[in-house]
Each structure stands twice: as C-alpha cells, then as structure tokens.
Amino acid sequence: MTIDYKDKLKSSFLPFTGILLCFLIALYIRTIPAESVFIGENFVRFGGNDPWYHLRNVESILHNFPSMLWFDAYTQYPYGTDQVFAPLFDMFLATIIWIIGMGNPSTELTHTICAYYPSLLGAVIVIPVYFAAKWIFGDRRIGLLAAFLVAIAPGQFLSRSIIGFNDHHVAEALLSTVVAMFLIFGLKRSEEHDLSLASLKENGLAQIKPILPYFLLSGFFLGAYTLTWKGALFFSFIIGVYITAQHIIDHMHGRSSEYLAIGGMAIFGVALIMVLLAPEIGGTKSRQIFGLAAGLVAFPLLSVLSYYMKEKQLSRYYYPLSVAALFGGGILLARMFSESAYALVSSVFSYFMRTGGGLTIAEASPLLMRSGEFTLQPLWYNFGITAIVSFFALLILAYIAIYRRNNREQTFLIVWTVMIIWAMLQQNRFAYYYSVNAAILSAYIGIKVLDLAGWKDIRSPFAETTSNISGWFKQIKPVHALALVLVVLVLAYPSYDLSMQQNQGTGGPNGYWIEATQWMKYNTPDPGLDYYESYEKPPEGQLFSYPDEAYGVMSWWDYGHWLEVIGHRIPNANPFQQGIGGRRNSMDEENRPGASTFFTASSEAEATAVLEAVHPDPEKAGARYVVSDVEMATGKFYAMAAWTLDTDNYYVQAQTNQGTQTVPGERYFNTMEARLHLFDGDGLTQYRMVHETPAANTAEAGYKQVYNALFDGNIEVVNTGYVKIFEYVDGATITGQAPEGEKVTITNTIRTTTGRTFEYSRSTTATDGTYEFVVPYSTEGPVQGQTQFDTAPTGSYEVSFGDTTESVRVSESAVLNGGEIEV
Template identity: 90%
Template sequence: MSIDYHEKLKSSILPFTGILLFFLLALYIRTVPAESVFISENFVRFGGNDPWYHLRNVESILHNFPSMLWFDAYTQYPHGTDQVFAPLFDMVLATLIWIIGFGDPSTELTQTICAYYPSFLGSLVVIPTYFVGKWAFNDRRIGLLAAFLIALAPGQFLSRAIIGFNDHHIAEALLSTVVAMFLIAGLRRSESSDFTLSHLRENGFSQIRPILPYFLLTGFFLGAYTLAWKGALFFSFIIGVYITAQHIIDHMHGRSTEYLAIGGMAIFIVALVMVLLTPAIGGTKDLQIKGLLAGFVAFPILSIISYYMREKQLNRYYYPLSIAVLFGAGILLARVVSESAYALVTSVFSYFMRTGGGLTIAEASPLLMRGGQFSLQPLWYNFALTGILSFFALLILAYIAIYRRNNREQTFLIVWSVMIIWAMLQQNRFAYYYSVNAAILSAYLGIKVLDLAGWKDIRSPFAQATSSISDWLKQIKPVHALALVLVVLVLAYPSYDLSTQQNQGTGGPNGYWIEATQWMKYNTPDPGLDYYESYEQPPEGELYPYPDEAYGVMSWWDYGHWIEVIGHRIPNANPFQQGIGGRRNSMDEENRPGASTFFTAPSEAEATAVLEAVHPDPEKAGARYVVSDVAMATGKFYAMAAWTLDTDNYYVQAQTARGTQTVPGERYFNTMEARLHIFDGNGLEQYRMVHETPAANTAETGFKQVYNVLFGGNLEMVNTGYVKIFEYVDGATITGQAPAGEKVTITNTIRTTTGRTFEYSRSTTATNGTYEFVVPYSTEGPMTGQTQFDTAPTGSYKVSFGNTTESVRVSESAVLNGGEIEV
C-alpha cells in the first residue's frame, strides 16, 4: 500500500499551524513581565529561591566547563553540601549557553538565556500535550484543544514557566509529558502488533520491532526526566502501577501480556543505564537504581505468571489475587532481608507527606489547604474550569474502562491522572503536572460536547472527500458555530483570564534584599574562598577545610541562595532546608542548633550558644553576620517556631477595640528575632547593626503597638529597615568604679544607614564598687579589611550613675578582639 505524501502533508498543515500558534501564545504569556526581571543593565532578578541556585550551578559549569558543581562549599557553612539538584537541567542549559557564547559567554548572555529558558520549555509542552491527546483518543481535535488549553494554563504551571523562574520544575512537566507521549505511542501500536512468547520463539523480535523503538524512546526520556529531578522515581512508579494494572486487565480478558513485560523492561533498562552512567542525582541515585531494577525484574514475573495461568486454564481471578499475595510476600521478605528495601517500599505510601516545619514549605503543603483550613480556591487558581471538568472526564473514562472496552492508552491516561491527583493532594507542587492532564481530559470532554452538537458529522477540510476549505465551511451550521464558541469560551476564557492576572510579576528578591545582599558583597570581608572554584568533596565524616577567614551568614533558610549568589557570602541555612536545626518528629528530640533555634532563642546568651554550636570547632562560631527582614519578624516567625515543634505562647489572645485578636506575646518579644528586628538589637552585648535598608509599609508598627500597650514599652511607632544586617562580635568590655549597689547605665545614639537614630542602652548594678559592660559598637569607625559599616554611634558612650556621667570612646579593634577599656 503506497503512502500519499501529498495528502499526508496537506492533512498536517492545520495541526502544525495550530501547535505553532499555541507555542507562540504560551511564550508570549510567559514573557509579559520581562521588565520586572531585567531591572537594570547589570542585574537580572530571577524569581523565587531555587532559580538562583540553578544560576549558581550554570555559572560554575561555565567557569569549569564541562564539570558539574558536585560539591558546594559556598553554602551551609561550615559543612558545605553535596549537589542537591539532579544535573541534567543545568548541564543542558550551561552547554547551550557555552555553544551560543562560543565557549566564552558573557554574564549578560548567561543571565538572559537563563531567564528565558523556562518560558521556552513551558511553551514546548504544547507539543507532547497535542500528541498525547491525539493518540490517546485517536482524535487530533482533542490534541489541538488540549494544546490550546495547556498554552493558557494558569497557576503553578504558569508560574513555574514564567520568565526568570529558571527552575527544573517546568523541565519535569515537559519531560514527563514526553515520556507519556512515547509510551502511549508504543501502546497504540501494540494493539495491532499483539506479541506473545510463542511469536518470540517462532519469529524472534520481528513482531515487536515496530513498537520497540517507542518503548526505547520512552525509556530514554524517562532517564532524562530522572536526571532532571531527583524525585523522578515518582513517574517510574506511575509506569509500574500502569503496567501492573494493564497486566490484570489483559489477563482478565484472556489477552497476552508479554508485550508489557518486553516494553516495561526496555523502558526501565534504558533509564537504568542512564542513571548508572551519572555520577550523582541529588543524593537519590541508589534509590533510583533500586526502583528501576525492581520494575525490570517485576514486569517479566507478572507476564510469566499470566502466561502459565492461561496455559493451565486456571481461574482468571487467581491472577490479581496472586499479584496481591506476591506483593505482600515481597514486603515481608524485604523487611526480613533488607531494611533499605523495606523502607523503599513502605515510603511509597507517604512519599510526599510532610509534617512539622516541613508543612511551612509553600510547595510542599497539601493542595486544598489554605492557612490550615480546607479550601477549593487553590483548585480554581491552578486550573480554572479545566480542573473541575477534568474530574468529570476522568469519571467518564473510568466508566468506559469498567463497563466497556477502552484502549490501553486511555487506561494509562486514567492511571497517570489518578496518581498525579494523589501526589497533588499531598503536595501542591504537583499541580503543574496535573495541568497537562487537566488540559487533555477537559479537551476530551469539550470535543464530546461538540460531537453531540453535530461536529462529528463534519468532514475535515483536509480529508480527501473534501475538496476545499469552502466546501468544509458549507457544512458548518449556526448550531455548530455556537457550540464551538461556547466550548472554547467555557474551557479557555477562565484560564486565559487567570493567566493574564497571574503573569504580572515574577517574585524573587525585592529591592531591599537586592540592596542588602549587594551591600554585603562589597562591604564585608572576603570569606577567603573562590566563589567559582571547583571544590573537592571532603572525606565522609570530615568537614570541608575552610580557610581561617571563612565565616557563615545566619538568616532564615528562605534567603540562603540570595545571600550566596547575589552577596557571594556563605549562608548557614538555605532553601534546601539545610542548616535549619530544630526538631522533625517529636518534642523528645534534641532541638538541634540552626536557624530556627537561633532566631527563637529566648535570650542573647542562648542564641549565642546556638551560633557557636553550629560550628563543630569550639574555637569558632557558626556565623559572623545575622540578616533579618521584617517578614521574619512578623509573618514568617511562626515557621521558625514550627521547625522546632514548639509553637506555644508565642502568640496570645488579647482584647482590642476590634474584639479578641491573636497578638504576639511576651515569649515572642523575648526571642532573638524580636530583639534584633523589633528592638534594633538594643541592649545586646555582641550583636551590632551594621546596615539597614529603607523601610516599607509593613506589620512592624502593629507589633510595636502591641508591645507598648501590653508590656508598657515606649517603642517609636515607625517602620524601620526592611532588611537589617547585624554583626556578631566579641564586644569591648568597659569597666569602671561606682558605689556598691548603684544603678549604672550606658547609652549611645546610633545612626543607621537611612539616617534614622535609635538609643542603645544597658543598665547594671555595681558590685564590690565596680561595674562592667560589654558593648558591640565602635565609636571610631571601620578598619581596613573588616566590616565597612554605615550604621554607627553618633558619638561617645555615656556611662552614668548618680550625678556622675563619663564619656567613653571604643575602638573597632577592641570590639572585634574583645579588648578592655577602663573608665
């Protein structure tokens, strides 16, 4: 039978044109906020947190091309960290930039390509979405409508592909959809090339040869997906669940299952080889190997059991029962033989569940929860009507699968969708996966509605029986046009409306954080470590050999990548949830030193003990600088407490003019975070403010009002610096003589970066005729090679008792080295 290539090309014009237009539409929507990314000639603002670390990886690869940054000493001081991300996303991006830049790309070129890259990948998703929709239902109309809907998709699918959000998430969505596309293509062809063991004996692989390339391509892209995300065993698990379900369905209908064993083994062996060839996958390589090996072994076992049961003509219902028994026996065997294997199996059922502080991670919280309360609003935010309609479509497909004979492709679509829903309900991050499923399922429902309106009787303008588009147009009646407009409007307009609302900004560090981290880069001592170095991983159990001048920067983990990549300083905690400290499962655990324990510490002494415990060397502290922002002092403080599992009494009920309200209580105002940010570090011995950014209109004044009203304070009711940088110093000791029992006070007026002033003061009682103060501020200005602070005293310290007042000058050397000044 000859192929009419002219007709084939003619019939491809419409879908090709549609896909191209949808790609351009998606790209346009995702690049609308370009001005908020390219904020100056010298600075590109990437969104969120992790995109900054991807920039870190890309820059490191380009400086050491083609070596990956397998160990990073420039974060999680004093430990450093193994590469947390799977390598493919950054390696492909860096290689692309290296080629375009002829081996020496500029910083501007690097950051520009990084900024546009997620938008390009997100727009590419329209292509596999089209083919999945087309091949799953043998209807290119469903494919085209699905491609159109995914181009408009709002919510996390949009935000993960917005310009400047250079993260691996959108690569996950693209690659997993390509995996589904090739798997569905293989399943389609397996329908007409039924394969059995007898065929294998008689004809070798000739019968499976037409479908094997699709399974091999599925394996290749599953391998690429695995190398792009360290949690990719999730999609391997989906394929495993589908192959198991399809084994049962085929066996119950008396069909051979051998094609599933051959196909599944081909998929998993290709992915396994790719994993084995990769040095590391974000700490999950062993897990990926075990999972892929388990599938590779299990698939032929499932087919062999089915084959012999058919040969022996055993009751078909014994087959699913035998699989259940086999699965249960496997779990018991794993528990006896291998704890790691048992943990792998049992962890599947809670793979994405988080507890304690982990629930404060935005992308890891359950989808239908907002502020701890059940809500359907996230469903609308992420999918508009396609989310709701997709559930109806899923029910229809499930009905067809149970009561009629559906095809293998649709069975996979059902399993795929259900598994994504299961994951999404546990962690909302999987909403960007389900956007693809929602688009395909909603498109299926939309075309069904059009067919009910008579569209199924209209022949395509590119079919041989239709000579021209004008002939095709003559077939369309008003009811057809009305149905088309209604379906497109119902499905597409809400998504488009949400997308145009949600694509106005990119997030990322605001101007205050950009200013603060850049100030730190140029006004604090160099930590003695080359930012672009290819660091050598230390032997297991040993610390990285940091130079003596190295130090950490303590801040909340959200900001770690900004401190590292913009400020070129080494954070103690980072968005990999490293360096947070606290507890994970029970109050009985040790409250480990880290960011959560430091900022919730109830006194300066306890906070300092945490800071020094961060570093294993008792002669060194874990950090030299502490960076706080107003969000840490207000909205994010509860997250800090949640990571310690001790959240009681930070907030109390108080009667106000607006009724009973929850307000910060005494325990909150005693924390180190409140002492630093709300009180400006007033009265602290070893922490001094060295820089603050301009203020913003925030909740700070509300917190100060509560303190003044409930605790008799006299804080000035103004917003202060949005970001404040403090330095941890030895402090200068001021000693003098005063009558025993006399109250002695030391004061100074501190002028900050912004020109505002606040009073630094402490009081003590003279003992045995002497008094002593440890103070953190120098009155003599910065020293070369040390912090070039721009927040400092306006004059001398004033020490007063009775009718006596003394002026004291304090050098920077005394502050840094613990010097003593005698009055």
C-alpha cells in the first residue's frame, strides 16, 4: 500500500505542479492593471457597466443579509425593475464577503474582494480545462498544455476575467466547463462500464455507482450555471444536441443508447430541482423549467425509440428520420397548442440574433462584422493563432468521427465546439466560451506535433526506468527541443503577447464620469429613497409608489449603472436596455418615449414632450436632470438614432480639403443632444447647465468646425466639458413692454464649473406691445435643499431693444416654480 501511494504521489506531482503554475500565471496576467482599479482614496473603479450592478446587488445583500434584491426601485425611473440577473453569482460572492468580514464587512473589504473575484475565477478555470482535455484524449500532456493555453488566452475571456470586471460572464465560462468536465468523465466511465437497464437489472446499483456520481455532479453544476446566468438554456441545449446526436450515432452502429437516457435524466433532473428551489432567475424561471423538463421527457423517449426499432429490426436509417419527425412534430404541436412553448423553442434559434438598436450593443454584434464589413481581425484578437489551429483540429476530429470510430467524449467536444462557434459568430461576447474549446483543440494539435518529433517515446522523469530529472534530460535530443520551441512559439507566444497588450486597463468610468456622478451624489436633492433598502415589488399592473421628491436622471443607457451605484441617483435608462424607448422592429411602430427619443428630438418642445411622457402621471416629469457626455454627442449618437430605426440624414456627404467626407448635417445639429452638449443649451427655456467636468481632447471641436463651415455658425471651436449635467426646470417668465414688432433680445454670460464662459441668448418679437421670455438660470445662486449648481450667470440678464437696455435679476425660486418677473 505504501509503495502504491508513493507512486501515485510521484505521478501526480508533475500535473499538480503544472496546474498550479498555470493558475499563478493566469492570476498574474489578470491582476497586472490593479493600479487602474484601485484609484484615489478608497475608490475602486470596476470595469464596464454590468460589474457596477453586480456591486449594487452584493452591497444590497450584505445590508439585508441574506436577502436578495429582487426588486430595485433605484433604476428605470419611474417604474423600477425586477432583478435582471440570476442570483447565484452575487449571492455566493456576498456570502464569501460576509463570512470573511465576520458578518459586518467594510466597504473597502467588499469592493476589494469584488475586484479580485473575477481574476480568481478566471485562473481557477485551468483546473476543469486540464481534466476535460485529459479525459477527452486520455493524455494528461494535452490537459496541461490546454490549461496553459487558457491561462494566457487573450480577448473576451481575458477582458471578462480581469481584475475589476466583476461580471457573471467569467462564472459562465467556469461553470459550463465544469459541467462539460464531469459529463465527459461520465461518458468515459460509461464506455468502461456497461450502463443499461439490463445491466442494472442484473447487477443492481453496483453497476451504476462508478458512473452516476459524475452525471449527478454535472447536473449540480448545470444547476449552478443556470442560477448564475438567465440564458443558461444555451448550454442545456448544447447537452441536448449532443445526447440526440450520440443517440443517432449509437443506433446507427447498433449500440445501446440507454446510458444517454440515464445520464441525461440525471443531469437535467438535478438541475431542474435546483431551479425549482430558486425564487427567480432573472425573469426566466418558467423557461428554464420547461427546457429542462423537455429534456427529461426527450432523452428516455429517444432511447425507447431506438430500442423499439432494434426489436422490430427496422432499417437503421429510419431512426434519424424518426428523430427529425419527432422534433418537427413537437414544434408543430407547440405552435398549435402552446404559444409559450413555441416561443421557447423558436427563441433558441433567435436568441443570439439582434436587429436595429440591439446591433449597436458592442458585445451583441456578430464576431466577424465591424461597421457592417466582414473581417477576420476579431479571431486574432480573441484567440491568436489558436483560432486557426483549433478549427484545423476540429476538422481532424470530424474526419475521425466520420471515417473512423472516435469516442463519446470526442463527439461531445465536436458538438460543444460547433455550438459555441455558432453562438459567437452571432454575438461576439461568446468568444469567452470558445477560449476553452480553442485551448483544448490547440493543445491536441500541439501534443500531436510533439509526438511526431518523438516526445511520445520520452519516459516520464518519475518513471522507475528514469528515476530522476537528470535521467529525463538525457533522453531529450535537439529535434525534441526544436519541436517544443516551435509549439511554444506558434501556440503560446502570440496569445501571451496579445494578453500582455490587452491587460493594461479594465475600462469602466473615466475620471470625468467619476467626478460627475460623485458631484450629483453630493449636490443634487436626495430622491427620497434609501439606497440600501430592499423595497417590495408593487402588485401586478401597478406602479411602484415613489415619494414626491423622487426624480429620474436622463442619460444614455450605457451610464445608468454608474449614475445609480456611484451617484446614488435613479436613471431612466440602464444597461439592461430598459428606458431606451424608440422602436424595435419597424418604422410603423410607435416611437416610444425614452432616452433615444429624447436625445434625437428635433426641438426643445419635442424633447420636453418626451420627458413628460416618460412618466405615466401627467403631473410629473420623467426626469429632473439630463446628463450628456461628449461620446453621446459624437461617436455614440448614431447608436441613439439606431434605437429609433430612423437614421437618415443625421450625417451627410460634404466636400472638404480631404475630398468627400461624411459629416454631421442639419438634422443632427437640430437634435436635443447637439443643443445640449455642443451649444451648451444656449437658447433653451427649461434646461440649464448646472455642472461640467474638465474638457478632453475629443471630436467635439471638429463637429463645431463643421457647423461653422456648413451653416455660417460662429461658435467657438474648442473642446468643452467631457460630461455636462443639465437640470430641467419650470423656468422663470420675464415679461415687459416694447414697441409693436420690435426685436427684443435677452442675454447673459454663463460661467461654468471649469471657469469658461459662454453666452446665453434668445430673441423674440414684441406682440401687442409686450414681450415674454422663459429663462432657466437663476442670477441669485442656489438655495438649500435644491441643486447646488456651480455653473451660473455672472450677473443680471440684459434685455435690449432699440436703444433700451434693462437689467433683470431672477431668483432661484422663480426658476424652480415658474415664477413671473415683470420688467
């Protein structure tokens, strides 16, 4: 026994050391940009958008432990929203933090653990990748190389597991790989031990004991995966496709397929129990239940059909035709008798396909399309050379499957890989799944190359005939070393080089947005809700009852979570694509009120009508503040227009010194976004700038230059505040007398936060001997309990006509309450 134990320990030392090194390498790569995450004093900058909402969930759980935030009143004003994410990712993370913090974790501890968590998960994935590759090909060398390749993988997998990007995506990749790992070993064991109803009758539970635990573990992690991502039917569908394909393969070769029914039912049964116990899964619980239950029915049905056709000695070719007929008949029945069931089936084929504004979501765009053009560059960015190598390996395995006999595990790898490729070609975000497949397939080719060079004949350094490391080195010849260097240079170096280029930052809010949202937190009125309170969801068909002082903040959906989590204010639109408004499928649809319709509105009156329509109560506005950044005014503007499906004429062709170029046109400069950001709200009656951040080197000056050139404008060609915050107010009405038909002008000089000034002016014509202006700025400064603005007039308003000039002071109360000042 002692000798066996020592031998086992010696043989495990090399793979254990290799996996540990891969883990440490992966963790190192992912934590390099820590300085860009931990910035300032006690501020952690999380990457992207959704990581901020995961932080929101974790903080809420910790303040109400162990309750989940099932309804959030602090976003999508004035409706609030049900929990969009599946609960396990945040609940598990919050529990870890709660335990480490001994029931009262500090904010600093919470944010620090949340920041490092994705890097840890991204490094842990080397373990299931090692075992999956090892069990598929029966070679731990392939497992070690696959673990190394996934550890240094660039692209989407790196960006979604880097420090600070605390999103559920890395957990998806990890858990789906663990599901595959245990399924693969269950399949491997099922080849070694006959698993059928006959063998169970003959040998009882002893026959199933070596196999069933792995299928049950696969089901447990499929359940965990389902509770982590609401789109988890995707991987359940992959398993279902594999089991169907393997049924056909086994039947065509005259083999029993009962192990597939038993294993599939065990996997889906455990996952279904876990789903049934969950309160909700991002609004998809019923869909998950239906999908898993369908598998529980379909898997034994496929086996029964195979058994029946063998007993009746029917042609083997009838079986795949019968399976296809069953599948088609099921869809037809669903369409005839159950709209919800049919919607579920059809959604499997359309889930990854977006149209209209949905295509402007960066992670949802097709992998090989950029600006409407086909390109292979994303393959290199995401996988390096392993993209090509893995496709080559897939062809080899497909050839073996067709013309030779491959094993069940390799068939699963083929199906798994093809399905992931199908998904990522439609939405590039799924490239982080394919990094696992690319690593396994490329490792297979890499070890084959080494074997061709003679590495298969080199004995392990722990073998009895080798006895030590020096004896192992003596076996290595120049050809072996050359092959090893070649494999490393071809497979590993490009990926490592790309990863080291791509891991220099985590994204997320820049300094301008951090400053702007923190300014809002401390300088705008409290919206009347406790940020950490878990509010009850309103009854079906009713609105959440917001306090009278509550209000929304209108901005583009990209910034909703930052406004909520950093600024503690309630956005109208958010990265769940809620509150965007516009149209989805056709120009015949109503252009619904929301962020897209507000910012593309062609006049102040139209924009205000949208703002008012956002709130179902006609006495209340949908938002009190409007936040714009220079990206919305330039690069992101087309996305806002795309959500309305009406994109014509915002940009036009113009002759310049550099030839014909596409430039913003008249329709663009009339939009509310241009009026606010490029023109500082000059001439608007109910929108006033209350804060702006410093400027940056952006495209803003170029847009202004185009305006001056094409429309005889005279605005200053400079970059102004990167982020600008405006307040929607009733406006003060200034009235006076002037000769009939006389042109009357009102002006004021506004000094912004940064010290720059711009002119606010409006003109009108006196009618019946009177004139009237509605103005948004107060000349008397802020009042307690209201906006503590730091952008304001430098003096009185000047009203002039003919040779007459009058100075007018306007109180903050008049601006907020629609007061009237008579000159």
